[in-house]
Amino acid sequence: MITFEEIIKKHPRCFTKQSIRNQELYGSCIPTGWGNLLDELCSKIEVALAETDAKFSVTQIKEKFGRLRFGATRLPIIEDLINDAIRRSAFTCTACGSRGSPAQIGGYLSPLCPHHFSEGVRNKLLDLIEDAAIEVEIYNSAGIYVAHLFVLDDREKYEMYISDLDLRLLAEMLSAISIKMDHVKFPASDEDNDLIELTAEEKSIFESALSK
Numbered sequence: 001m002i003t004f005e006e007i008i009k010k011h012p013r014c015f016t017k018q019s020i021r022n023q024e025l026y027g028s029c030i031p032t033g034w035g036n037l038l039d040e041l042c043s044k045i046e047v048a049l050a051e052t053d054a055k056f057s058v059t060q061i062k063e064k065f066g067r068l069r070f071g072a073t074r075l076p077i078i079e080d081l082i083n084d085a086i087r088r089s090a091f092t093c094t095a096c097g098s099r100g101s102p103a104q105i106g107g108y109l110s111p112l113c114p115h116h117f118s119e120g121v122r123n124k125l126l127d128l129i130e131d132a133a134i135e136v137e138i139y140n141s142a143g144i145y146v147a148h149l150f151v152l153d154d155r156e157k158y159e160m161y162i163s164d165l166d167l168r169l170l171a172e173m174l175s176a177i178s179i180k181m182d183h184v185k186f187p188a189s190d191e192d193n194d195l196i197e198l199t200a201e202e203k204s205i206f207e208s209a210l211s212k
Contacts, residue, residue, distance in 0.1 A: 002035040011042040016057040029062035031094035041085040048077050066102050066109040101164040101173055118176035136184045140196035145170050167202055171209035181210045
């Protein structure tokens with residue numbers, strides 16, 4: 001996986017001396033798993049700018065609320081490229097670059113693949129999960145599938161969220177932390193909260209993945 005330092009050297013059209021100095025302040029905020037995504041974006045920007053003499057430099061790159069933040073000279077010719085990379089970052093695992101789902105663990109939102117979601121949950125909540133009761137509500141919210149996890153013990157309650165457009169990946173994420181159908185509920189539709197109950201076919205995806 002390409003590192004941020006390698007990206008800077010590979011794409012001199014994108015990084016001026018000043019922008020490199022800025023990145024020395026923010027480099028630690030760039031997830032390792034987004035290296036290839038950023039490399040691809042910089043390559044596309046350089047191609048788009050190849051026939052122009054427009055001045056351009058990247059001013060800041062970081063992750064915020066589980067998405068890429070890409071500060072740069074604003075040029076219409078590259079706006080769509082940047083916006084596409086931002087959309088893709090929300091579903092790119094910050095740890096390894098694989099397809100991931102936006103997941104909230106301990107109040108921190110980050111797209112993670114099933115493996116790194118499991119690793120993150122176990123690192124933060126291992127002792128609690130082993131002894132606690134777990135409840136999971138799965139529903140459709142405005143076209144996005146959401147798994148809302150409640151981890152309960154005698155002391156306190158933890159909540160986690162996973163969301164995705166892909167039901168099968170969502171089921172795989174739950175399976176990775178040993179969730180079973182005994183833990184799962186499918187709430188009825190609630191128009192006031194934009195909540196839609198899953199169809200029988202959609203429920204069967206979880207029944208298949210979580211009954212093993």
